[in-house]
Amino acid sequence: MNELDLFLSKLWSQYTSYTPSAEKISQLFGEKVINDHIAFRTFNLSHCNIAKQKEFLEQFGYKFGGDYFFEQKRLKAIHLENENPIYPKIFLSELILEDFSNELISVIEQISSDFNVENKENLFLGGRSWNIDYEVYLKLAEESEYASWLYVWGFCPNHFTVSVNHLEHYSELQEVNEMLKDNGYTLNSSGGEIKGSQNDLLEQSSTMADKIEVNFDTELKPVPSCYYEFAKRYADQSGNLYQGFVAKSADKIFESTNK
16 A cells, blocks of 8 residues: 555545444445545645645645635635545645634634644644634634534544545436435535536536534533545536536535534
């Protein structure tokens, strides 16, 4: 196993530890599942921003593929593509902290001194290295679900994505969605169960995040962890599968971790 395969294996192992539905769903397909992309969340602080994450991933052959802006959620994002197309794309997003209240900024600045990111791999696998308070979590969620999710889960994969294009038993995203619902999974219906269209060259859907009991300072509380995404890509005018992302669709996919 090369270094990138080992890194991706560690990401999947960590992700499924708090997203048990993803492991179960991957087995429902009854075939080898190929990952379209893996997504991460972070803050636009100098020691943990998407530029730092990109820098780490470059050693594995990842290169810039496109950038995105989410007006309502106040996020910047980029996606990276590997020089070897068998590897999944990586979607990196960061919260634009200065666009939020002094209270939110203060909470994030306070915990940022506990970010364990000197080892840059921890930007993806470091999890949470600070204490959390349930009331603070609820307050953050009022202003930014994205911030509250990061407050609880820290630096870890936010979701993996099944490439429908590579499935043998399913050719349409709608078929995948029906299979998921038949097996009792709830889909993110924000903006419709399927976000995007053939005209956008990308269709996406996702489950709603698992609920996991988290140990806050004084109590255990169930909170949304992560979800599993499904994507079908279409060929562009050159005949190649589109490799980018559609911001208006991704905006709705983010809501898979809403309470």
